[in-house]
Amino acid sequence: MDRRKFLQSSLALSVSAAAAGVTGCRQQPLDLEPATAFTPGEPMPWINWAANQSCTPQWRSAPASVDELMDALQTATGCVRAVGAGHSFSPVVPTDDTLISMDLLSGLLRHDSEKQQATLLAGTRMHAMGPMLHSIGQALPNMPDMDYPSLGGAITNSVHATGTAFGSMSSYVTELKLATLSGDLIECSAEKNPEIFKAAQTSIGSLGIVSEITLQNQAAFNLTEYSSVENLNEVLENIEERCNDHRHFEIFPIPYSDTCLTIATDIAKPGDKPLGEDDPQAVNTVRRVFDATSWIPVVGEGLYDRILTTALAAEVETIRTGPSYQVFPHVRVVRFREMEYTVPAEAGPACVREILKTIKDKHLPLCFPLEYRYVKGDDVWLSMFEGQAGCSISIHQFGDLDYKTPFAEIEPIFWKYGGRPHWGKIHTLDASRLAKLYPRHWQDFHEVRRELDPQGKFMNRHLHTIFGS
Amino acid sequence: MNRPLSHTLSPSSWRPLPQWAAPRWIVLLCIATALGFCAPLSAQPDARQMSLFVNNCLQCHTRAETGAPIIGSLEDWREIASQGEEAILVNVVQGIKGMPPLGYCSACSEEDLRVLLRFIAGLPEKGDK
Numbered sequence: 001m002d003r004r005k006f007l008q009s010s011l012a013l014s015v016s017a018a019a020a021g022v023t024g025c026r027q028q029p030l031d032l033e034p035a036t037a038f039t040p041g042e043p044m045p046w047i048n049w050a051a052n053q054s055c056t057p058q059w060r061s062a063p064a065s066v067d068e069l070m071d072a073l074q075t076a077t078g079c080v081r082a083v084g085a086g087h088s089f090s091p092v093v094p095t096d097d098t099l100i101s102m103d104l105l106s107g108l109l110r111h112d113s114e115k116q117q118a119t120l121l122a123g124t125r126m127h128a129m130g131p132m133l134h135s136i137g138q139a140l141p142n143m144p145d146m147d148y149p150s151l152g153g154a155i156t157n158s159v160h161a162t163g164t165a166f167g168s169m170s171s172y173v174t175e176l177k178l179a180t181l182s183g184d185l186i187e188c189s190a191e192k193n194p195e196i197f198k199a200a201q202t203s204i205g206s207l208g209i210v211s212e213i214t215l216q217n218q219a220a221f222n223l224t225e226y227s228s229v230e231n232l233n234e235v236l237e238n239i240e241e242r243c244n245d246h247r248h249f250e251i252f253p254i255p256y257s258d259t260c261l262t263i264a265t266d267i268a269k270p271g272d273k274p275l276g277e278d279d280p281q282a283v284n285t286v287r288r289v290f291d292a293t294s295w296i297p298v299v300g301e302g303l304y305d306r307i308l309t310t311a312l313a314a315e316v317e318t319i320r321t322g323p324s325y326q327v328f329p330h331v332r333v334v335r336f337r338e339m340e341y342t343v344p345a346e347a348g349p350a351c352v353r354e355i356l357k358t359i360k361d362k363h364l365p366l367c368f369p370l371e372y373r374y375v376k377g378d379d380v381w382l383s384m385f386e387g388q389a390g391c392s393i394s395i396h397q398f399g400d401l402d403y404k405t406p407f408a409e410i411e412p413i414f415w416k417y418g419g420r421p422h423w424g425k426i427h428t429l430d431a432s433r434l435a436k437l438y439p440r441h442w443q444d445f446h447e448v449r450r451e452l453d454p455q456g457k458f459m460n461r462h463l464h465t466i467f468g469s
Numbered sequence: 470m471n472r473p474l475s476h477t478l479s480p481s482s483w484r485p486l487p488q489w490a491a492p493r494w495i496v497l498l499c500i501a502t503a504l505g506f507c508a509p510l511s512a513q514p515d516a517r518q519m520s521l522f523v524n525n526c527l528q529c530h531t532r533a534e535t536g537a538p539i540i541g542s543l544e545d546w547r548e549i550a551s552q553g554e555e556a557i558l559v560n561v562v563q564g565i566k567g568m569p570p571l572g573y574c575s576a577c578s579e580e581d582l583r584v585l586l587r588f589i590a591g592l593p594e595k596g597d598k
Contacts, residue, residue, distance in 0.1 A: 038562040040555055044579050047563065047570035054570075062576035064517070083575045103524055103576035104517070127528045148528070148573065280534065331535050333567035 046099055048086040049148070050337050050399060052426075055094035064104040066121075066211045069179050072100055073209065076181070079460050082209045084123060084150025088157060088424035089338050091462040092204055100209060102152055108132045109212060117174060119214040122152030130325020138217040142166040142248070143328035152210050157424035158202040158383045160392065161328065162250040162373035164243045164345075168385055170201040171378040172216050180208035180452050189214075198441070199448040201380040204423050206463055207452045222268035223247075223328070224321040227276075229309075232260040232356075236349045243374055252369040253352060254286065255359045257305040261369065265328075268321050276318035280331040283368055287398060290367035301360070335399030336368060339407045339426040340392055341419030342384040345374055348391025351417045355393065355410055364406040368396040381441035384420040392422070423466075431468035512587030512594060522585055525574040529567075530589055536567055538590070546590045557586055 036045035036054035047054040059077060063069040073080070078097025086093065093099070102123030111118040116138055120129065126147040133139050142161045149159060151169075155176070160168035175189040178200050186208070188197035200207055232253050235242060243249045248265040289307050320327050343351050352372055359366050371394040378385050384392070395410050397403035407426060414421075420437045421427035435442045446467065453459075459467065514522060529537040538545035549557060561582055564570035571577060577585070587594065 036563075038559055040558055040579065044562060044571075046575055049564075049569045049573070051564055051570055064520075085573050086569075086571070086575055099575070101576035103574060104520055106520070106524055123524075125524055125528070128524065278534070280536065331532070333529075333535055333537075335564075335567075 046083065046086070046093065048088060048093065050087075050089050050335060052089060052337055052403075053091050053094055055096060055099070057095055057097060057099035059098045060101065061098070062101040062104050066105070066177075066179070066185065069100070069105065069209060069211055070183060070185065072098075073179055073181055074183060076100070076457070078457070080181070080457050081460055082152070082205050084153035085125060085148050087149045087153065089426045090424055091460070092157070092424060093460075094462070095460050102150055102209075105211065108136070111136045111138065113137065116217045116219060117214055118217055119175070119212055120151055122150065122155075122210045122213055124151045125149070126151065126154065127329070130323070133217060134220050134323060134325060137220050139220040139324045140215065140328075141172065141218050143325065144169070145250075145328065145330050146332045147325075147329035148332070151213055153424070155201065155210060155213060156203050156205050157422070158380065158385070159424065160373070160375045160385070161248070162375065162392075163248040164374045164389065165247070165376060167376045167378040168202075168380070168383055170380045170383055171376075171385075173201055173213055174216050175212075175214040176200055176210050177212040178208045178452075179211050181455075181457055182452075185211065195444065196448055196452070198379070198381045199445050202382045202423070203445075203449070204382075204463060204466070206449050206458045206467065208458070221324050222322060223265050223324045224268040224272040224319060225263060225265040225327050227318040227320075228262050228264075229317075230260055230262050231258055233258065235260060235262055236353070239349055249374070251372040253356060253372060254308060254369050255356060255364075255366050256290070256301050257308050259305065259309045272319070272321040274319055274321055278318065278320060278330055280333045283334050283336075283398075286369065287367055336396045337399060337403040337407075337426060338394055338396050339403075339411065340371075340394040340422040341411075341414035341427070342375070342390035342392045342422070343414065343417040343419045345389040345391045347417045348372065348374070348393065351391070351413065351419070352393050354413050354416075355395070358409060358413060359406075362409055364409055365401065366395065366397060366406050368398060370395055381445045382423075382438060384422060386438065387440060390420075393419075394422075394425070430465050434466055512584050512592070514584050514588050518581050518584055521574050521577055521581060522588070525572050525577075526585060526589055528573075540589050541591075543591070550590050550592055554583065554586070554592055557590065557592075558582060561586055 036047055036056065038045060043056050045054050045056045061072040063072050076098040079095040080098045080100065081093050081095040082100045082102055083093045084102050105121040105123035106128065107121050107124060109119045109121060118133055118136065118138055126143065126149055129140065129151065130147070142163055144159055144161045154169045155173055158168045158170045175187065178186045178188065178196065180186060186193060186196060188200060190197060200210060235251055246264040246266050250263050252261040254260060290304055352370065373392045375385050375390050375392060377387060377389040380386055384390055395407060397406060411428060421429055529535040530540045533539060538549060560568065561572055562570065586592065
């Protein structure tokens with residue numbers, strides 16, 4: 001019996017025994033209209049993956065070469081934004097004027113086998129990068145747990161994975177080319193135009209459009225990933241040791257439960273074999289258990305925890321093994337909205353405990369598992385990990401439920417711990433507050449930005465909010 | 470001068486897929502060949518649209534674990550196809566269930582999406598019976 005069937009049967013037995021025939025008062029899904037309704041023959045909107053951001057740009061361009069990208073920038077009118085896969089939850093993309101899609105700027109341009117470096121076009125999707133790099137004997141040292149984003153989008157928003165010895169995607173960039181509105185294609189690296197390089201490694205698309213990216217990779221390797229169900233407090237009490245024991249380690253704490261899912265990933269050993277299956281719909285099962293039990297007065301939360309613990313504990317661990325680019329990413333097909341902040345690494349356990357306590361104490365309608373990861377510090381000016389190792393904690397809500405109210409209750413907890421918001425995820429901070437979170441290089445970044453885009457043509461409404469004028 | 474999408478995405482703007490993509494082309498040709506035997510395939514994506522297909526559609530519609538209907542599977546597409554092209558197009562643009570808005574393809578025009586959905590779902594060209 002797989003995990004889903006076990007959970008479903010446990011749910012059916014427990015709920016029917018506990019509360020047959022009683023109507024619940026759980027949060028009902030919102031009767032959501034599409035982010036932007038589309039009528040064939042009318043101008044087509046752009047809508048992000050989470051369907052919480054949209055726009056109908058007057059002009060759209062999809063350059064298929066760097067020359068075409070430069071041409072597009074020369075003819076662009078109004079606010080210019082670039083888009084990759086559209087996986088950001090924050091409004092970094094919407095523009096009513098010019099939207100430049102990077103879809104066709106995809107592919108491996110060249111590589112250096114000695115240095116283990118490869119140069120790719122910025123529109124290359126991460127799901128395509130793995131096989132591309134594998135074909136030249138290289139692999140990314142680390143990868144996010146889903147591979148839908150484009151490389152350019154991942155870099156400009158400082159996308160990251162987990163692992164105390166590994167930095168964000170931006171930190172693996174050794175060179176890049178930046179196409180600007182003045183018609184320049186600026187080559188930059190630690191040696192060449194170093195200030196532009198440090199700004200462009202994470203710029204939220206405010207300096208120009210990154211066309212090519214050179215990554216520091218390593219020789220291709222295999223991984224084995226172990227998923228287990230554990231007690232959250234026990235895991236947090238030994239978190240440093242757990243992280244040190246594995247190449248990558250992360251936790252998915254489950255609200256209203258002492259249970260969590262842990263994922264430990266290490267270099268594969270000879271004889272490692274897969275066991276069980278990854279279940280992309282597992283969060284929907286958790287939701288059904290939550291919906292069926294949480295409304296029950298007094299005993300509901302306890303019942304939920306007991307069902308989850310019993311059902312999940314009975315499930316043997318899941319093991320996935322293979323080439324790194326196949327093991328790092330997971331299928332994500334359940335639509336959700338996400339807020340993520342990175343707090344100083346040492347503050348992680350206290351912060352996540354306070355978040356879980358707040359969800360429980362305030363009865364917030366959040367049952368989607370949180371995500372808890374560690375990332376090495378770096379020197380990228382606007383990286384969430386600039387100057388310090390970080391613990392990134394993500395809060396999710398199902399795509400058809402209200403996220404603004406529960407997120408508003410949680411966000412101040414992140415502020416209390418000095419958290420920096422993920423640029424591509426939901427947050428409410430403005431320039432005045434963000435500047436205080438980046439005391440070393442906030443002004444440096446904006447000097448470069450004003451030099452490269454003096455008229456602020458890459459600034460949409462959201463960027464004006466987070467960067468100021 | 471700014472160009473509307475339909476002009477920017479003219480056939481002259483496509484470029485050959487990079488070398489890495491060759492294995493996927495082989496897969497793609499096999500899929501198309503298989504479709505030719507099992508579905509009324511009449512859509513003819515051009516090379517640019519094939520690039521968009523490889524970058525976007527392929528990542529889900531060839532992987533059963535995503536839950537997406539699989540290209541070439543008549544059973545997967547029967548109920549969807551019965552909704553008709555206009556309704557499917559609206560769902561593609563707005564997104565539905567696990568299907569992301571625009572099928573991830575921000576470069577796709579309405580015509581691109583029509584050609585690709587005919588190709589993937591085995592729908593007839595408009596006007597065909």
